[in-house]
Structure formats: C-alpha cells, structure tokens
Amino acid sequence: MATISFTKGQGTGNDFVIFSDPDGEVELSPEQIAAICDRHFGVGADGMLRAVRSRSIDAGAAALAEDPDAEWFMDYRNADGSIAEMCGNGIRVFSKYLIETGLADLEPGDTLPIGTRSGVRDVQRSTNGFSADMGRWRLDGGEPLVRAKELPVARPGLGINVGNPHVVVALASDEELDAADLSYIPVVDPEPADGVNVEFMVAADPLVSDGVGHIRMRVHERGSGETLSCGTGAVATALAARYWAGAGAPNQWRVDVPGGRVGVRMFAAEDGEHVSLSGPAELVFEGVLEV
Known part of the structure; x- marks a missing residue:
C-alpha cells in the first residue's frame, strides 16, 4: 500500500485533490481516483490534479515541443477518474500549488507555462489571484x-x-x-x-x-x-x-x-x-x- 501526500485546493468552489509526482511514478486507476474524489467515502473533489514533470509523462512531449520551458504538466482527471483535456479553475489552483510548494516561481509580471492535454497554457498573477491564457478557441x-x-x-x-x-x-x-x-x-x-x-x-x-x-x-x-x-x-x-x-x-x-x-x-x-x-x-x- 502506497501513501500520497496531497493538498486540497479550490477556485471559486471548483475543488481538487492535488499531489506531486515529479517523475511520473504514481499511476492511479480511474476507480482509485473516483474513490478519492467521492464526497462521502473519500476526500471529496470535482477532480484530481497530478503535478508531473512534462518529460516524465507521454502527453508532456507535445508540451515541451511547444514550449521547452513548460517544465510542469497538469495531469487532470475528472471526479469519475476519466481524463479531461483542460480545466480553467484547475490550472489556477495548480499554479498556486506549484508556487506554494516551491516547485515553481512566479514573480509579478512573469509568466509560468503549464503543459496540458490541450497545449501549453501561460499563467500570470492577477489582482484577484491568477490569470491563464486559455489559447485559441x-x-x-x-x-x-x-x-x-x-x-x-x-x-x-x-x-x-x-x-x-x-x-x-x-x-x-x-x-x-x-x-x-x-x-x-x-x-x-x-x-x-x-x-x-x-x-x-x-x-x-x-x-x-x-x-x-x-x-x-x-x-x-x-x-x-x-x-x-x-x-x-x-x-x-x-x-x-x-x-x-x-x-x-x-x-x-x-x-x-x-x-x-x-x-x-x-x-x-x-x-x-x-x-x-x-x-x-x-x-x-x-x-x-x-x-
């Protein structure tokens, strides 16, 4: 049985279980993720965010090709364990987690590139928290x-x-x-x-x-x-x-x-x-x- 140190975060009530797995060593099944996100029998969350280095996850190759500075990849799963391409509230919480845990720095005016399954997303500090460039629509x-x-x-x-x-x-x-x-x-x-x-x-x-x-x-x-x-x-x-x-x-x-x-x-x-x-x-x- 493995142990995972996690953080619970939220952005306008959209809440997430977040944990760091820099080298991509932790593989949770959809059933395990769903159990963790269960609001009655688990921690309770709308989804799970895994902080993994882009070089340590297959999906991160495209992110690094787009921006070699996208060191961190937001591996996002829905509450039922299914994979999702992107999460706008999640990327702000993810950025907050990286900064607070010392995994990344983000000075005012600077940009933090984050790899996602829908491409690299650039995050900056804003007056009310964080602002993320969600790219083209x-x-x-x-x-x-x-x-x-x-x-x-x-x-x-x-x-x-x-x-x-x-x-x-x-x-x-x-x-x-x-x-x-x-x-x-x-x-x-x-x-x-x-x-x-x-x-x-x-x-x-x-x-x-x-x-x-x-x-x-x-x-x-x-x-x-x-x-x-x-x-x-x-x-x-x-x-x-x-x-x-x-x-x-x-x-x-x-x-x-x-x-x-x-x-x-x-x-x-x-x-x-x-x-x-x-x-x-x-x-x-x-x-x-x-x-």
Whole structure:
C-alpha cells in the first residue's frame, strides 16, 4: 500500500485533490481516483490534479515541443477518474500549488507555462489571484438541442471548444436557471461522441455596464456532474454571449457562478484570437492518503 501526500485546493468552489509526482511514478486507476474524489467515502473533489514533470509523462512531449520551458504538466482527471483535456479553475489552483510548494516561481509580471492535454497554457498573477491564457478557441456552432430536468422544453445550444468541448444554452430568466436540476445529466441531441460540458446562462440587465459584459451561469461537467464553477465553461459562456450579442459586444466579461465570480477577456494574438480566464485560487488543507 502506497501513501500520497496531497493538498486540497479550490477556485471559486471548483475543488481538487492535488499531489506531486515529479517523475511520473504514481499511476492511479480511474476507480482509485473516483474513490478519492467521492464526497462521502473519500476526500471529496470535482477532480484530481497530478503535478508531473512534462518529460516524465507521454502527453508532456507535445508540451515541451511547444514550449521547452513548460517544465510542469497538469495531469487532470475528472471526479469519475476519466481524463479531461483542460480545466480553467484547475490550472489556477495548480499554479498556486506549484508556487506554494516551491516547485515553481512566479514573480509579478512573469509568466509560468503549464503543459496540458490541450497545449501549453501561460499563467500570470492577477489582482484577484491568477490569470491563464486559455489559447485559441473554436466555434463548433450548430444548434444541438439540450434537455434538462425541470426545464419544460428542449433548448438550442451553441457548441464552443476552448481546449475541451462545451454546449452553451441561453435561458430567459434567473428563475429558469435556478429551476434546472443539474444533478441529472443534460441530454444533448445529437449526442457528442466524447461527451460535453453543458452550460446554462442568463444575461444580466443591463448586459453591458462600463464596457464589461455580465452574465450568470450554471454548469454540468462531463465526468463530474454539477460543480460550483467551471473555468473553461465560464470562458465558453462568455464567448457564446458575445456571439449572440453581435457587433459591438465587449471583449471583457464578468461571469457569476455559484462559487463566486471569474473574469474572461478576449484579445488578439499572433495566431488568432485568444481568451484568458482570471480568478482566485486557494489551498485549503493538506493530508496523507493510503492507496
């Protein structure tokens, strides 16, 4: 039986079990990860983050080819043990963990490159915690129909990919958003082959104030269920809101989630438009697991 020293962290209520495995020596099965993330019989978390050096994991080769300075790779697993490409809240918590444990340095104004399965993501300090450049995004478009428990009719969604897949659904009121029962998996038609994160959003009134858009959202994450926050989901929702708002819509957004508030900003880059996510990150407690 092996022991693992872990840290529990959270970003706007999206919580993670984090542990360091620099040389890639610890291989946990999906069943072990699911047991650790179980909120009744385990530590409890929306997912698990393993800090492994990019050179020590097969998926890290692409990260090092993209940026040789991406020493650390964020090996992210959902609460059910399945692999996910990216996690916007997780990368802030991951960065906080690397810094607090002395595995990495990040001075104000500097950038910390982190390897992920959707490419290298650059993290900087921000006024409210950390900001991560989530890279280029893609409009998958279409109008998949989404059904959710306690919403009386199917609603059209918008497909957006920000390193992982999302379908965003606009609702008419806060009452509709509050009524949705996201303990059940929303049904998306046509059903994506690899699953999808589903966000439900409501626009603030007014939508734009002082040049900043404001929306509220809830999310059902594939492999984790409803969470208090989803960073990539907040990014996808802000992108969808801007798309629906049309010409003149802002490039800065405040996104309220059940666990707090995050900021989203769209900006031009050499390889196309990028989008960044900013928000808090906190390390909650430490412990030891026997697995």
